[in-house]
Amino acid sequence: MQIPKAITKKRLSFSEKVYNFxxxxxxxxxxTWEFFKQSFFPPFDIAEIKKHMAELGVKTLPxxxxxxxxxxxxxxxxxxxxxxRLGASDYLPxxxxxxxxxxxxxxxxxxxxxGRVSSGIGAELGSMRVTExxxxxxxxxxxxxxxxxxxxxIATTLVLPLLTIxxxxxxxxxxxLAVILAQNMxxxxxxxxxxxxxxFGDLLxxxxxxxxxxxxxxxxxxxxxFTAEGGTEGVGRASTTAVVLSSLLILLFDTxxxxxxxxxxxx
Amino acid sequence: xxxxxxxxIKRLSKSFDGRKVLDDISLEVxxxxxxxxxxxSGTGKxxxxxxxxxxxxxxxxxxxxxxxxxxxxxxxxLNGIRKRIGFLFQSAALYDSMTVRENLAFPLVxxxxxxxxxxxxxxxRALEMVNLAEAIDKMPAELSGGMKxxxxxxxxxxxxxxxxxxxxxxTGLDPLTSKEISVLIRDLQTELNMTSIxxxxxxxxAEIIADRAIFLxxxxxxxxxxxxxxxRSDDPFLKNFFSHEILNA
Ligand SMILES: Nc1ncnc2c1ncn2[C@@H]1O[C@H](COP(=O)(O)OP(=O)(O)OP(=O)(O)O)[C@@H](O)[C@H]1O
Ligand SMILES: [Mg+2]
Numbered sequence: 306m307q308i309p310k311a312i313t314k315k316r317l318s319f320s321e322k323v324y325n326f327x328x329x330x331x332x333x334x335x336x337t338w339e340f341f342k343q344s345f346f347p348p349f350d351i352a353e354i355k356k357h358m359a360e361l362g363v364k365t366l367p368x369x370x371x372x373x374x375x376x377x378x379x380x381x382x383x384x385x386x387x388x389x390r391l392g393a394s395d396y397l398p399x400x401x402x403x404x405x406x407x408x409x410x411x412x413x414x415x416x417x418x419x420g421r422v423s424s425g426i427g428a429e430l431g432s433m434r435v436t437e438x439x440x441x442x443x444x445x446x447x448x449x450x451x452x453x454x455x456x457x458x459i460a461t462t463l464v465l466p467l468l469t470i471x472x473x474x475x476x477x478x479x480x481x482l483a484v485i486l487a488q489n490m491x492x493x494x495x496x497x498x499x500x501x502x503x504x505f506g507d508l509l510x511x512x513x514x515x516x517x518x519x520x521x522x523x524x525x526x527x528x529x530x531f532t533a534e535g536g537t538e539g540v541g542r543a544s545t546t547a548v549v550l551s552s553l554l555i556l557l558f559d560t561x562x563x564x565x566x567x568x569x570x571x572x
Numbered sequence: 573x574x575x576x577x578x579x580x581i582k583r584l585s586k587s588f589d590g591r592k593v594l595d596d597i598s599l600e601v602x603x604x605x606x607x608x609x610x611x612x613s614g615t616g617k618x619x620x621x622x623x624x625x626x627x628x629x630x631x632x633x634x635x636x637x638x639x640x641x642x643x644x645x646x647x648x649x650l651n652g653i654r655k656r657i658g659f660l661f662q663s664a665a666l667y668d669s670m671t672v673r674e675n676l677a678f679p680l681v682x683x684x685x686x687x688x689x690x691x692x693x694x695x696x697r698a699l700e701m702v703n704l705a706e707a708i709d710k711m712p713a714e715l716s717g718g719m720k721x722x723x724x725x726x727x728x729x730x731x732x733x734x735x736x737x738x739x740x741x742x743t744g745l746d747p748l749t750s751k752e753i754s755v756l757i758r759d760l761q762t763e764l765n766m767t768s769i770x771x772x773x774x775x776x777x778a779e780i781i782a783d784r785a786i787f788l789x790x791x792x793x794x795x796x797x798x799x800x801x802x803x804r805s806d807d808p809f810l811k812n813f814f815s816h817e818i819l820n821a
Contacts, residue, residue, distance in 0.1 A: 429669075437665040440627050445679040445731075446654035452682075 306339050306450065308332050308532060329528075329550070336528045340458055343451050350456050357460035365421050365468060372417055373472035376409050377401065377479030385487045394488055398480065398495050399502025405476045406503055406511045412559055414472045415518035418465055419551040423526035426457055427547035430530025431540035439531070454531060458523035465519030466512055473511075510566030517562065518555050525551040576639035578603055578735050578767040579624065584633030586619055593619050594630070595791035604765045606757070608778045608799070610813075611788035617771040618662055620788070621737045624769065625659055626650065637735060655683050658733035662740050662771075664724035666712040672699070673708050676727050684731070698726040701756055703749070718745045725753065729760060736760070736768040742777045754780040775803070775814065787813075 311328045312321050380401050388397045430453060433439050442449040477499060484490050526547045533543040579601040586594040593616035601607045611617045622628040624635055626642045635642050637653050645653075667675050676695045680686055686694070699705050702722035712720060721744055728736060741757065742750040754777040760766045761781070772778055778785060779799050787795040787802060787810065795802055795810060803814050 433667075436668070437661050437663055438667050440622075441659070441661060441665040441667070444625050444627060444654060444657075444659045445683070445727075446651040447679070447682045448651075 306335065308335055311532075313535060332532065333524060333528055336454070336524055336531075339450060340455060340524065343448070344455050344459060348451075350452065353452070353456040354459050354463075357457050358464050361422055361460055361464045362468075364425070365418055365464075368421065369414055369417055369468055369472055370475060372413060373410065373475035374479040376413060376472075377405060377476030377481075378483050379479075380404065380409070380476075381480035381483030382487075385483065389488075395498070398484060398490075398498040401480045402477060402499040402502050403507055405480070406473055406507050408511070408559075408563075410472045410476055411469050411511050411515045411518065412555065414469045415465060415515060415522070415555045416552055418461075418468065418519070419522045419555060420548050422461060423522045423529075423547040423551040424544040426461075426523065426526030427529040427533075428540055428544040430454075430527055431533035431543035432530075434531060434533045435536055435539055450531075454524075454527040457527055458520060461523030461526075462516055462519040465522065466515045469512060469515045506566075506570035510562070510570060514559065514562040514566070517558055521554045521558065522551050525554065577601070577636070578638055579607075579769065580636035581620075581624060582634040582636070584620075584623055584630050584635065586616070586623060586628065586630045592791045594623070597633070597788075597791075597793055599786065599793065601767055601769060603767055604761065605767055605783045606761055606781045607769050608782035608785040609769060609771045609788060610773070610778070610785060610802070611771075612813075615788045616791060617788060618739055621659070621739055621769065621771060625654070625657065625737060655731065656733055657735040657737070658728035658731060660721075660725050660728045660736070660738045660741055662743075664712075664720040666715075666720055666723055666727070668712045670712075671708075672704075672710050672712070672715070672723050675712070675723060676730050679727070679731050694730055698730040699723075701729070702726045703752065718749065721745065722749075722753065725756075732764055734765075734767065736766050738768060738770040738772075740771055740773065742772060742774045747776070750774060750777060751780070753777070757781045775799075 309328045309331050311325045311332075317325065381397060384397060384401065385394075388394050388400075430439070433453070439449045439453070442452065481492070481495050484495060529543040529547040529550070533539045535542075577600050579599075581597060581599050584594055584597045585592065597620065599607070609617050609620065619628060623630045623633075625637070626635070629643065634644075638656060640649065640653055642650055642653060666672075667678065670678065673695055676698055677691050680691050680694060695708070696705065699708055702725055704719060704722050704726070707715060707719060707723065712723070715723065721741065725738070725741055728738075736757075738757065742753050745753060754774075757768070757770065757777075758781050761768065770778075770781060782799050785797065785799050785802055786793045789795075789809070795805065795807070797805075802810055805811065
């Protein structure tokens with residue numbers, strides 16, 4: 306595997322920054338190619354993947370739960386007066402549910418996940434790189450890409466959709482709380498309104514795109530960590546740039562995927 | 573292919589940012605031989621070892637391990653060769669998310685088909701060899717520098733490799749442990765016919781293990797011979813180097 310090398314020095318000129326940007330993009334492309342090449346051939350490190358998935362879940366569940374509940378609560382609280390003014394209070398649960406399912410839950414969960422996990426993977430692999438642990442693996446005939454990168458990326462790709470589904474439920478609970486605080490609505494009515502509002506064409510693309518976001522979080526963190534250099538400072542840099550880059554890519558791919566899903570499932 | 577030279581390095585050059593660290597280095601280590609590499613700090617001894625196992629790509633030159641040109645074979649074949657070699661890093665490079673036991677078991681679990689019981693026995697035996705049986709369930713962070721070194725050594729030799737590369741195996745150890753480790757390296761050589769390159773500054777260690785020694789200076793192999801020849805040399809540079817070594821030892 307040939308990974309292009311970025312220019313590393315303290316002050317970079319503009320053209321060097323542009324160069325480094327393309328280095329990163331082609332590096333991510335190489336990583337993606339390598340990931341798909343290697344993840345389909347045995348040995349499959351199921352135990353390792355499970356371990357990472359459990360760790361990721363434990364690491365992100367508290368913050369994601371809080372955020373999920375509050376998204377729904379605040380969305381409903383904010384919209385309540387507007388809907389009342391328009392005399393459309395009955396539509397509130399449905400509209401909130403659709404925005405949560407289509408956009409808010411997937412993207413916000415992904416961004417939080419990126420902040421927590423991409424940085425973690427970047428720091429972990431980065432410190433393994435600068436303390437020669439990755440070299441040690443390589444020289445003992447173990448494929449470090451497969452053992453360290455593939456397992457983590459599979460884990461992030463599978464965990465984020467699960468988290469997103471969980472967040473959707475919490476957000477709907479939050480919005481129910483806001484609704485009954487403001488107006489008299491039975492749970493039965495709320496539930497029917499939500500279920501009626503959410504179509505298959507809302508739910509499926511919302512969940513599907515989180516696989517892509519999860520992949521981005523994993524591969525960007527792994528790429529930054531794997532290519533870290535320059536001691537502790539390099540580890541720090543790997544960790545922070547991983548968050549920035551994965552967040553940007555999540556937003557970019559969100560735009561692309563939304564456009565695409567509207568083509569496939571027109572509403 | 574019984575008589576193949578285990579380590580053959582041909583005209584190896586490596587520079588960093590235009591500065592030559594290794595310049596046209598050639599050397600051979602014959603089967604069952606221990607070669608000691610001396611050199612001032614920063615002369616490229618670690619770089620030489622890393623090029624020799626393919627962790628760093630030299631700018632020029634070839635490396636043959638067990639008869640194979642390691643920069644010119646498939647990854648699969650290279651891994652086949654790497655299963656037969658061991659490497660002790662200067663920094664020990666223990667996997668810090670794993671216990672000592674898992675560190676040692678790692679190459680065995682990944683590359684060979686041993687039962688759990690066999691692996692356990694091998695781990696315990698390797699740790700006993702380096703006098704660290706009690707550290708088996710510790711994490712690397714809980715070990716001292718010298719203990720890490722010894723765990724790294726145990727991890728390197730646990731697969732009973734045909735070739736072993738040691739980067740400063742006794743640095744940071746007390747004189748007694750240092751001597752025990754040197755004797756261990758010697759025993760591995762005689763019992764398993766291991767071929768090795770040992771980078772060291774420790775003259776006592778070198779005296780115990782070396783069949784032959786080279787001295788790296790100005791990116792070249794400047795001197796070559798037995799330890800006695802190097803130590804007794806009239807060359808002012810070597811005299812100076814070894815007199816300090818002896819005072820420090
Ligand atoms: N990855 C690297 N990038 C740039 N320069 C490097 C790199 N690795 C080593 N060097 C340079 O190569 C030279 C040789 O380094 P090396 O680690 O081989 O020294 P050494 O002989 O092992 O020294 P010591 O006895 O202190 O371990 C040093 O001057 C170092 O600055
Ligand atoms: Mg060194």
